[in-house]
Structures are given as structure tokens and as C-alpha cells.
Amino acid sequence: DGGITQSPKYLFRKEGQNVTLSCEQNLNHDAMYWYRQDPGQGLRLIYYSQIVNDFQKGDIAEGYSVSREKKESFPLTVTSAQKNPTAFYLCASSYHTDRAPRGENIQYFGAGTRLSVL
Amino acid sequence: QKEVEQNSGPLSVPEGAIASLNCTYSDRGSQSFFWYRQYSGKSPELIMFIYSNGDKEDGRFTAQLNKASQYVSLLIRDSQPSDSATYLCAVNPIISNFGNEKLTFGTGTRLTIIP
Numbered sequence: 340d341g342g343i344t345q346s347p348k349y350l351f352r353k354e355g356q357n358v359t360l361s362c363e364q365n366l367n368h369d370a371m372y373w374y375r376q377d378p379g380q381g382l383r384l385i386y387y388s389q390i391v392n393d394f395q396k397g398d399i400a401e402g403y404s405v406s407r408e409k410k411e412s413f414p415l416t417v418t419s420a421q422k423n424p425t426a427f428y429l430c431a432s433s434y435h436t437d438r439a440p441r442g443e444n445i446q447y448f449g450a451g452t453r454l455s456v457l
Numbered sequence: 458q459k460e461v462e463q464n465s466g467p468l469s470v471p472e473g474a475i476a477s478l479n480c481t482y483s484d485r486g487s488q489s490f491f492w493y494r495q496y497s498g499k500s501p502e503l504i505m506f507i508y509s510n511g512d513k514e515d516g517r518f519t520a521q522l523n524k525a526s527q528y529v530s531l532l533i534r535d536s537q538p539s540d541s542a543t544y545l546c547a548v549n550p551i552i553s554n555f556g557n558e559k560l561t562f563g564t565g566t567r568l569t570i571i572p
Contacts, residue, residue: 372559374562379465379564380564381461381545381562381563381564381565382501382545382562383562384559384560387559397559429500429501444489444549444560445491445503445506446491446503446547446560447503448500448501448502449500450499450500451499451500
């Protein structure tokens with residue numbers, strides 16, 4: 340059953356604590372992305388990775404960190420430096436444009452993790 | 458200026474009518490355009506994508522692209538209550554030699570189909 344799996348579905352963070360959100364895909368996609376969505380807002384890009392062992396900051400990377408040690412996995416750590424972490428976090432993946440049928444960047448999303456602060 | 462703009466709505470449409478969702482973008486070199494549907498509390502799912510000027514139809518959905526006017530729209534024919542959701546427009550800017558680019562998302566239009 341191919342897809343993108345995010346865990347946990349709900350997560351609570353205590354003040355000063357780092358938490359890690361998991362994202363795993365078995366679609367053999369090259370690129371992976373992390374977005375943040377606040378109520379009534381669109382998606383804002385946190386980090387993205389196009390190949391293993393490489394990643395780039397998105398528009399709102401401060402207070403977050405990522406790693407890409409395996410093609411299938413792209414975990415996101417919300418650090419204590421992120422002062423307003425309450426949001427819906429979405430992981431997505433896509434083929435590299437060189438491998439996509441028409442060079443498109445179609446991103447597919449996991450079910451999301453809802454993070455709240457205790 | 459926002460890079461991708463959508464009317465936030467809510468847009469209310471009677472069941473069976475045509476729902477029209479609009480999106481404008483600022484980067485004239487944008488290459489491809491996507492419509493995602495997002496139900497409340499769920500993640501976005503791809504509805505349609507379009508690259509060329511004109512119309513692209515898939516079932517009850519039609520995407521329309523006008524690059525000269527920097528405008529993309531989504532029409533939903535024979536609207537059903539199950540179409541009630543937020544619709545996100547996403548734009549892929551100029552493709553670099555490196556490959557994948559970031560998608561830029563609009564804030565979404567909330568659509569309500571009235572039975």
C-alpha cells in the first residue's frame with residue numbers, strides 16, 4: 340500500500356522541549372517537503388529536500404531542523420526556538436522533474452500531524 | 458504583493474450549479490498550476506493540474522489557464538455537497554536547471570455547496 344505516512348497524528352509539546360515529527364514514503368519519490376498550515380491559512384514551506392543528504396530552507400525555517408539520511412524518510416524537529424509551534428504540519432513528496440512524466444512537480448501529501456503546546 | 462492570490466470566500470453555491478474558483482499569480486514565468494482540495498482537518502489532495510493555455514477537463518472538473526492574464530480557474534459542474542471543502546491553488550515557478558522547484562500556495566477558497 341503505497342503512500343506517505345506521518346506520525347504521530349497528534350502531538351503535544353511542553354515549553355522548552357524539542358519534538359520530532361516523522362514522515363516516511365514508499366512511493367520512490369526523490370523530493371520531500373515539510374509545510375506548516377495555520378487555521379484559515381495556506382501552506383508555508385519549512386524545509387525541502389531534493390536528494391538524500393541534502394536539504395534547503397523554505398520560507399519559515401527558523402526554529403525547525405530536518406535530516407534526510409534515507410530517501411524514504413524526512414523527519415522534522417520542532418525545536419524550543421520555535422516560539423509558536425501550534426499548527427498543522429504536512430509532509431509531501433514528489434518525483435524529481437527529470438523523472439516525472441512531463442517534468443511536473445506534483446506533490447502528494449501525508450495525513451498530517453497536529454501539534455499543540457501544553 | 459502576494460505571489461498567489463485567491464478569494465478566501467466563503468463561496469456558497471446551490472447543489473447542481475457550477476462553482477467557479479479563481480486564482481491569480483504574480484510570476485509571469487510560472488510553468489505549471491495545480492488545484493488541491495482540502496476537507497476540514499484533512500490534508501490536501503490533488504484535483505487537477507494544467508500547463509498549457511486553455512481548458513483541461515476531468516469529469517465534473519475543468520481547469521482553465523490564461524498565462525497572458527496570469528489567471529487560472531477551476532470550474533466544478535453539477536456541484537455536490539461532497540464538494541464542500543477548501544480549494545488551494547498552487548503554482549510552480551520557473552523550472553531551473555536543477556530540477557524540482559518549490560510550489561507556492563494560495564491561502565485557499567472555502568466552498569460550500571448548499572443542498
